[in-house]
Amino acid sequence: MATNYREMSAAELLALEPPGWGGALLDGLAISLQVAVLGYLIGILIGLGGAVLKRSGGPITRDLMGLYTTLVRAIPELVLILLAYFAMPELINQMLSGFGFERIEINGFVAGVVVIGFVQGAYATEVLRGAMGAVPVGHIEAAQSFGMHPLRIFARITVPEMLPSALPGLSNLWLIATKDTALLAVVGFTELTLAARQAAGATKQYFLFLLAAGALYLIITLLSGWIFRLIENRVNRGAHHV
Amino acid sequence: MSDQSFWQPHRLILMALATAIVLTMALNMDWSWLPAYRADILDAIWITSALLVSSIVAGFLLAVPIGLVQVTGPRPLAWLAYGFCTLIRGTPILLQMWVLYYGLGSLFPYIPELRQSWLWPYLIEAWPYAFVALTLSFAGYEGEVMRGAFKGVPHGELEAAEAIGMHPFTILRRIWLPRAIQRVLPTLGGEFILQLKATPLVATIAVVDIYAIFGRIRQETFITYEPLLMLALIYLMLAGCIAFLFRLLENKLPSRG
Numbered sequence: 001m002a003t004n005y006r007e008m009s010a011a012e013l014l015a016l017e018p019p020g021w022g023g024a025l026l027d028g029l030a031i032s033l034q035v036a037v038l039g040y041l042i043g044i045l046i047g048l049g050g051a052v053l054k055r056s057g058g059p060i061t062r063d064l065m066g067l068y069t070t071l072v073r074a075i076p077e078l079v080l081i082l083l084a085y086f087a088m089p090e091l092i093n094q095m096l097s098g099f100g101f102e103r104i105e106i107n108g109f110v111a112g113v114v115v116i117g118f119v120q121g122a123y124a125t126e127v128l129r130g131a132m133g134a135v136p137v138g139h140i141e142a143a144q145s146f147g148m149h150p151l152r153i154f155a156r157i158t159v160p161e162m163l164p165s166a167l168p169g170l171s172n173l174w175l176i177a178t179k180d181t182a183l184l185a186v187v188g189f190t191e192l193t194l195a196a197r198q199a200a201g202a203t204k205q206y207f208l209f210l211l212a213a214g215a216l217y218l219i220i221t222l223l224s225g226w227i228f229r230l231i232e233n234r235v236n237r238g239a240h241h242v
Numbered sequence: 243m244s245d246q247s248f249w250q251p252h253r254l255i256l257m258a259l260a261t262a263i264v265l266t267m268a269l270n271m272d273w274s275w276l277p278a279y280r281a282d283i284l285d286a287i288w289i290t291s292a293l294l295v296s297s298i299v300a301g302f303l304l305a306v307p308i309g310l311v312q313v314t315g316p317r318p319l320a321w322l323a324y325g326f327c328t329l330i331r332g333t334p335i336l337l338q339m340w341v342l343y344y345g346l347g348s349l350f351p352y353i354p355e356l357r358q359s360w361l362w363p364y365l366i367e368a369w370p371y372a373f374v375a376l377t378l379s380f381a382g383y384e385g386e387v388m389r390g391a392f393k394g395v396p397h398g399e400l401e402a403a404e405a406i407g408m409h410p411f412t413i414l415r416r417i418w419l420p421r422a423i424q425r426v427l428p429t430l431g432g433e434f435i436l437q438l439k440a441t442p443l444v445a446t447i448a449v450v451d452i453y454a455i456f457g458r459i460r461q462e463t464f465i466t467y468e469p470l471l472m473l474a475l476i477y478l479m480l481a482g483c484i485a486f487l488f489r490l491l492e493n494k495l496p497s498r499g
Contacts, residue, residue, distance in 0.1 A: 059250065059252050060252050060256065063252070063253065063256060064256075071478070073435070073481075074435065074439075074477065074478050074481035074482070075439075075474050075477050075478060075481075076438070076439040076440075076441075076442045076453070076477055077439065078442045078443065078445075078453060079442065079453070079470070079473055079474050079477060080474075082470055082473075083470055083474070086460075086466060086470065087466055087467055087470050090466050090467075175331075175332075179333070179334040179335075180334075181334075182334030182336045182337055183334075183336060183443075185336065185446075186336075186446055193334060193336055193337050193340070196337075197340060197344070200344065200345075204348075206340075206344040206345045206347075206348045207341070207345035207346070207348065207349060210337060210340050210341045210344060210345045211341060211345065213337055214333045214337055214338075214341060217332060217333045217334060217337065218328075218329065218332040218333055221328075221331070221332035221333070222328075222332065
């Protein structure tokens with residue numbers, strides 16, 4: 001039996017319980033945020049490694065990192081998503097069956113996290129490389145002369161000292177990560193944007209549901225901006241403002 | 243980077259490796275579908291380029307007033323411009339495009355006046371929505387950049403112009419705007435490439451751009467890797483062309499001292 005959406009008000013259509021579609025939108029939002037958070041964290045890890053390699057690696061690693069950042073910044077995310085969604089599983093499964101393992105299933109969630117992490121990693125490499133350059137060499141040398149382990153120097157000196165110059169770039173990257181999750185709608189992964197379109201298609205209320213999804217994205221953006229400002233204030237405490 | 247530092251021995255080896263990989267791909271993979279789709283691909287490249295350039299020109303023309311009113315404009319206008327930038331920068335462009343195409347597009351047929359007007363033949367096509375969405379998005383991001391650029395022009399230059407009795411509009415035309423544009427030029431190449439990366443989204447609203455044509459190729463030939471690699475290569479080459487053109491442009495223009 002079909003629900004008669006025509007006679008429902010906007011509030012009824014957006015209600016959390018079916019026949020309203022609000023719950024589906026919030027589920028989509030939760031999935032979008034999960035993909036964004038995981039992709040963002042992977043991106044920061046890649047970025048930290050990439051920044052260290054680009055700064056202190058040999059000429060070949062530096063060139064390879066340069067190739068990675070250039071390629072990612074030139075190829076549209078949508079194309080990378082297609083590659084991760086259609087080409088990567090094929091390739092992995094061919095390799096797996098070549099070694100006699102069983103085939104694995106790569107779903108939209110994994111492909112999405114991989115792509116967003118991969119893209120974020122390239123941009124984060126540049127952000128963190130620049131921020132690491134802002135850490136005074138004398139501080140690192142002082143730590144070295146105490147005989148601190150390089151990893152401890154990285155965690156205790158480099159990371160805390162580079163945070164003030166890295167945070168604006170990192171907050172920008174987080175916003176890009178949340179917005180990039182919308183692209184997964186194109187390969188049929190039901191995150192917020194596709195959930196909104198499905199709701200719109202079922203009820204024929206395209207304007208209402210797409211705008212509702214937009215409002216949710218905007219809330220996330222504004223909220224994240226506020227949180228990042230709080231973190232920036234905390235990290236910058238005691239610093240001289242120029 | 244000077245030419246000498248570029249041709250290091252390890253680079254030559256990496257390049258030889260890359261050439262070998264590309265040659266193996268070209269010889270061993272299945273490219274037999276390429277001649278049949280050559281004309282379609284060229285058409286699609288033309289559509290993507292047209293959308294890219296036109297949306298950047300229109301978006302930049304919008305971005306100038308958006309940036310300007312945020313610096314000098316009356317409060318309500320400044321708030322409006324700020325709100326527009328926040329809205330565009332705070333939501334995914336895919337969603338903006340869908341709001342315009344599926345949302346607004348579904349409301350238009352209910353307005354009888356519109357159906358009789360000269361606009362109607364355009365409103366039932368997909369590309370005007372793609373163009374408007376790309377333009378608004380670029381205006382939103384670039385408006386924020388222009389705001390900073392207008393703000394960054396040294397006050398002394400504007401005061402000097404005022405002191406010799408220049409009309410405010412002349413100041414804008416002869417000093418403020420050229421100085422602001424000069425400041426954003428180095429970032430414009432990057433913005434151009436970001437906009438290029440946003441164009442494949444138009445394929446989701448039935449505009450046949452490069453991305454869409456390769457979607458069709460994949461459906462019709464059932465080939466997994468080759469069309470995707472070709473698609474990535476085409477975008478890579480377009481981005482390379484843009485970067486190269488802006489390199490030339492930057493060398494031509496006087497740098498700010």
